[in-house]
Amino acid sequence: MIKNFFINVILLVVSVLFCLLLFEVYLRWQNIGWINVPSVHFDAKSEYFNRPNFQSIFLYQGRKTHQTINQFGFRNPPIEMKKKEEVSRIAFVGDSFTFGFNVNDGDEYPALVINNVAPDGSIDYLNAGVENIGLSHELAIYRNYVKSFQPDVVILTFCTNNDFEDIYLGPYKRKGNQLVYESPKKWPIYYVQDWLYSNPVTLNVVRHSYAVSYFRDILGRRINAKRKQFLSERMPSDDREVVDDTMFFIDQLAREAASSQAAFLIVIAPGKLFYHDTFLRGRLKLLTDQLKQRGYAFFDLRPYFQAELQKGLKNYETLWGQPDQHWSEKGNRLAAENVSQFLRKVFA
Template identity: 25%
Template sequence: MSMASHFLKKLKFVFIQVIVLVIILELFSFVAIRWFHFGLPPKVYSTQFLPFFVDNDKTFGVWHYADTTTRHIGPCWNVEYQFNSYGARDDERQKVSDKKRIVFLGDSFIEGYGIDKEKRVSDLMEKNMNMECLNFGVSGSFGTTQMRLLYESKAKEFSHNAVVLSFFPFNDFLDDNYEFGKSFFYTQRRYRPYLVKDSTKDYQLVYHVDALEKSQAYPDSIPKRTAKDLLNDIYYSNRGIVGKTGALINNFTYTGAMAEFIVNRMKFTQSGTEQTYKSDVFSQKNTDAMDLFCHNVNKIKEMAGNKPVIVLLIPHPLDLMEYKKTGKSLLRDDLNKFGKSANIHVVDLLDAFAKLENPGEYFLPCDGHWSEKGNEFVAEVLQKKIQELNL
C-alpha cells in the first residue's frame, strides 16, 4: 500500500469519526432541548414556543394568549405556562361562585415568573386556605395603571371577597411613567396605557402607540423568521467568516442552539455582582409617582366597594441590601400613611424579608424574582393578613 493510499484511508477514518460525533451531538442536543427543554430550539424551526406575553388587549395592553400552553426558559428556570379561556395563567374559573375568593392583581411576581404554577403564592394559598385565589398577574412591564384597568375591565366581573395587588417599586414607578415609556427601547413601541395630568391637573388616559396593531409586541408583529430570512441575515451581516459560520450553526442545528444557551447562561451568572448595582428607590421620595400609585389604588378600592384591598409591598434583593444598611425607608413609610388614611391594608415584605437570616435563598439565583422558597414565605405572610381580616 502506498503512502498516499494509507493517508487517504486514515483521513477517511477520521472523517467518519467526526461525522459520527457530530450526529451523536446533534441527537443528544435534540433530546436535551425537545424532551428535557434544556434551552430553546434553533431559530430555523417555526414551531418554537409562543411568547408568554403579548400586547393583545385594547384596554390594558399586555396580556396572554387564551387557551394556550407555552414554555418559558431562562438562565436558571425552565417552566411550562398554561393560560385559561380568558388568558390568565390560572385554572378555569366561573364568574360566579359561592366560595370565598381573592383576586390577585400584579406583575411577574404574581404571575409566577420562572416558577411552576402550583408553587406560586396564589396556588399555595388556595391549597392552604380552602379559598379560591384568582391569578391575574402578567409580565411584560405591567404597572398599577394597567392593574386598575385590568380589574375594571376583566377581574371584577368574577365574584370575590378581597383584592390583593402587588407593588414592586423597583420598576413599577417607571412602568407608569409616560415620558420614560416613550424613550425606553423595551416600551417605546408598545401599546401601553398611561395616566398623564392635563392643564387642569386631572389625570387623562393616553396610549403613546395609538393602535394595538402597531405595537411591537402585537401577536402579528412578532417576526416569523423563515430559513431564507435567517440565511439572508447571516449572509448580509457584518460578521467575518468565523462569525457567520457560528451563526449558521446556532440558528440551524440543535448542537449550536444548546451551546449558545450554555454560553449565555454562563455569561449571565458571571456578569453583575452585588457590588456593581444598587437600588435607592425605597430611600428616596418620588411624590409624583407615589401620587399616581395612590390614585390607581384608590380607584381599585372604589370599584371593590366594601371588599378589603391589600397592597403587597415587594422589595428587590438590592432594596434589601440598602435597607439593611440604613434601617429606613421613606417610600415604605409613605405607603403606610396612605394605607391608614385610605383604609388600604399594607403587607410589608421589605421588613419581612430583611428579618430573614439568608434572604438570598428566597430569590431565584440568577434573578430578582421569588424562588419556590420565596413564594412559600410570601404565602405564609399574606395568609396571616387574610386570616386577620376574617373574610
C-alpha cells in the same frame, strides 16, 4: 431573470437558516442564555395581558418551568365566570411577582395562598398577574377582565422593584386630578410574536431555540433602554410627587373594587435589592405612611425577607430565582405563608 431571482432568494434564506443553526449550536455548546417563551401579548384595552389558553416556558441551565394560562387569560386553572354561591373569590392583581415568573404552576404565591387558607375549596381565585406591567395596566386589566368575575376580595401586590416607575407607563394617565385613558400602541415586536405564536411549527421552534430567545432579549434590552429614557423625562424627581401619583392609582383601583363591594388589600412585595436601597426605602416610608393615613389594609413582606437575610446572604440568595430577580419557589412559599396569616387575621 425571474428564475435567478428566486434562486438567490432561496440561497439567502438557506444561508440565514444555516447561520442561525450554527449560532444555536454555539449557544448550547457554551451553555449561554436561556429559553423564554412569555405568555404576555399586546392587548388593545390594557396594552399587555396574558395570551388565553397558552403555556409559557422558561428554561435555564437545564431547569425548565411551565406557566399555564387559562381560557380567560389568568394564570390559574380553568374557572367559571359565575362563582358558586357557597364559594368566595379572591382576585390577585399585580405584575410578574404575582404572575409567578420562573416557577411552575402551583408554586406561584397566589396559588399557595389559596391552598393555605382554603384547602377545602371554599375559595377560588384569579391570578391576574402579568409580566412587565404597572398600576396603570393593572387598573385597565381589573376594569376590563377581572371586575366581571365579581371577586369578593382584591389583593394588589405592589412590587418595590419597579411599581413606582411603572405608573408612568400604560394606558391610563394622570392629568391633574383626572384619570385619562389613551389607546395603547402596538410595538412591532408584538406583531412578530403574534406571527410566531400563531403557527404550530414556528411556535415549536420558539419553544426550543436559544437563538430566538437571545435575539428577543436584545430587542427587549433596547425597549427597556427607551423605557428608561422615557421615564427619566416623565417621572418627577421629588419622591413626594412620585408617591402622590402612586397613591392616585391605588385610590382608583380601590374605588373600582369598592364599586362591586369587594374588599381591597395591598401586599408590598420586596425586590431582591430592597435591603440596601436607601433611595427606595424613603419612597416606601412615604407610601406606607400614606396607606396608613388613608386607612388601607396592607401587609408589608419586607421584614420577613429581611429576617432571611439576617440568617446569612447564602440563605437569602435561595429566595430568588436564577438568572433574574424574581422569587424562587422558596421565596414564593415565604410570601404565601405570611400573606396567608395576614388574610386569616383580616377575615377572622
